[in-house]
Amino acid sequence: MSLESEVDLPGGAVLPGALPDALRAELIAFRRDLHMHPELGNQEFRTTAAIKERLERAGLKPRVLAVGTGLVCDIGVEGEQWDGGPSMLALRADIDGLPIPDTKTECPYRSTVPDRAHACGHDVHTTVVLGAGLVLAELHRRGALPRPVRLIFQPAEEVLPGGAADVIKCGALEGVGAIIAVHCDPRVDAGKIGLREGPITSACDRLEIGLDGPGGHTARPHLTTDLVTAAARVVTDVPALVGRRFDSRSGLAITWGRVESGHAPNVIPQHAELSGTVRCLDLEAWRQAPDVVVAAIDEIANLYRAKSEINYVRGVPPVVNEPGVTELLREAMIVRRGVESVEGTEQSLGGEDFSWYLEHVPGAMARLGVCTPGERQIRDLHQGDFDVDESAITVGVELFTAAALVNGLR
Secondary structure (H helix, E strand, O other): OOOOOEEEOHHHOEEEOOOOHHHHHHHHHHHHHHHHOOOOOOOOHHHHHHHHHHHHHOOOOOEEOOOOOOEEEEEOOOOOOOOOOOOEEEEEEEOOOEOOOOOOOOOOOOOOOOOOEOOOOHHHHHHHHHHHHHHHHHHHHOOOOOOOEEEEEEOOOOOOOOOHHHHHHOOOOOOEEEEEEEEEEEEEEOOOEEEOOEEOOOEEEEEEEEEEOOOEEOOOHHHOOOHHHHHHHHHHHHHHHHHOOOOHHHOOEEEEEEEEEOOOOOEEOOEEEEEEEEEEOOHHHHHHHHHHHHHHHHHHHHHOOOEEEEEEEEEEOOOEEOHHHHHHHHHHHHHHHOHHHEEEOOOOOOOOOHHHHOOOOOEEEEEEEEEOOOOOOOOOOOOOOOOOOOHHHHHHHHHHHHHHHHHHHO
């Protein structure tokens, strides 16, 4: 593999530069193959096999996780395991797709799997970490990798509370001193990244509610539990009530995604179901949220004489970027592509299980720009027509390789 250009660093060190054309083309083809064959969380067997085969072809020794999908792979480590203390930089990718249809009509690499799509960019994240691994493996062969690096290909990011917990249980953070990741951002131009110290995503939990009553005739709602009205009041009143029990700066928001009840216009039903999400900007408010939200639901349900059954599914805390690792990403991007390639970003209400890694080691996530500069249509995440400017793959690979090298020179 020929690494075309070099960038001079302070102190006379040299940083390998742009990717060779052949590798760039190979990575785009790899991403498109993943895009055509999305797999849901904990079912990513084809994806895992494809990653494993390419890493082994590069002379590496990836290890499939005990859960059956996902891998870890060390570069610059002699023997089977690293025992040099917590000094490795980990590069993390998530590999699962979403249970939604791919609605792109004129795309040669649209999903071939019904009701499945890579609509969140995990195919890009996976390709970026794979590409960085291939480059870093070549540098290691040349004796130019100053410190070992671990690649983490994580399953089931989209499945609460996230596959990161399984990865951690498998020992993937042993020997890791810091961890970095990227997430596609269709609001940021390709060629740039968005960075933020501190919280960059939000906590996200899932809420499932069952309401029950005796049912009856719509002519006599006073003789029974008017369950549809009760469900409607839960939908409208619970978010308002909870909003008055938290500091508004916590950004706690309840949003409903499903409400179902009844089958006939003149029958008051006996059962209603509601489900939605609880999102929160603040870590402490997130810790208090289950008790407060459940109490509010019970209050409203009791007011309308409905019996409530609540399943509050704990999700993920906010991703809180550690300042030192955030600065590493900033330095790496500036060294590679100049100061104009880094922009600030706001905290998102989206959730990301990368946060679980940060409970154990310092780390940071960058927003990877995937919007073609000048394009007016924003293809948002979790939409069936989501796609990316594939030049972002090269940007992500160069960011991660630069971060590994700059980290090793610190």
